[in-house]
Amino acid sequence: MTCIVGLSHKGRVFMGADSAGVAGLDLTVRADQKIFTNGPFLMGFTSSFRMGQLLRYALSPPKRYDKEVMTFMCTDFVDATRNCLKSGGFASKNLEKESGGQFLVGYEGRVFAVFDDYQVAESVAGYDAVGSGESYAKGVLFATSGKPPEARIKLALRAAEQHSAGVRSPFCVLSQ
DSSP: OOOEEEEEETTEEEEEOOOEEETTTTTEEESSEEEEEEEEEEEESSOOOHHHHIIIIOOOOOOOSOOHHHHHHHIIIHHHHHHHHTTTTEEEEEEEEEEEOOHHHHHETEEEEEOTTTTEOTTTEEEEETTTTHHHHHHHHHHHHOOOHHHHHHHHHHHHHHHOOOOOSSOEEEEE
């Protein structure tokens, strides 16, 4: 389910999301948005609405002091996220491996993807996407370089909706 799109443009992060809630073949167009701000972070989630609710309402994001941004994201930010998901009953353990969910984070003009094993990735392309519409969205972002960020995101989400059964409008776009 889902398509979350993030891109960095002139020191700002733009993020867009669809509104689909999918369980098997059932679809609900949700009123609660998959993208939001939490302090200095712009976040967009896939995996579970419960995970998104915890990230939005229960996560107390740490402050970055003297660490480089990627170091901070891989350590302090991920540690706070893991603790939030565990205390909220979302993180699971299977065969001694802890698992969370997948989401994008915009921070200090950069876009990071956090995966279910809590690895943090930053694409050199300056954009990323997650969810069932990921491939379609990335193709559009690649092909629309040089166009305004919000237009790129909306077109990427429309392409994902056209080709993925798990993506539905209305779309939401935020920037930070």
